Amino acid sequence: MPETGRWGLPPVPPRKRLRGQQRKEVAEAVVNAYDPGSASIRDIADATGRSYGWVHQVLKDQKVPLRPRGGARPRRAATKKEEDK
Template sequence: MTARTTAKGKRITGEARVKMAADLKKKYEKGASIRALAEDTNRSYGFVHRVLSESGVVLRGRGGATRTKTKAP
């Protein structure tokens, strides 16, 4: 069963959830974003985030530019 074939909103439990979690974990650790994984699997951002957290993945910090204050001379 591939992640793409799951119906949106359908509950994923048992072995299917374990397989999906392993697949998501592998892709996330290779650099895919949670948002990209959610789109690829037709699941919500929150679902993917929760599954990754449940599978013990250390989540990356948010991306983008950081705001730093310039030091006064």
């Protein structure tokens, strides 16, 4: 396997189908980067040079539970009645 980058992820040649042992090794590296919660799908895609969809599919194929979408949820505006309290 070539040298690894951030999160121990190997660079993956673009537009090259991965099969057999190479796919297993890359899938294992993707799962390891995603599991602890340190890397997002988008981070992994950037690090490997693959698309968001490719990384998402690898995680689904490996039966990894995906985290919910991130970001703060907007607070709902206070109504007139709540402000009067």
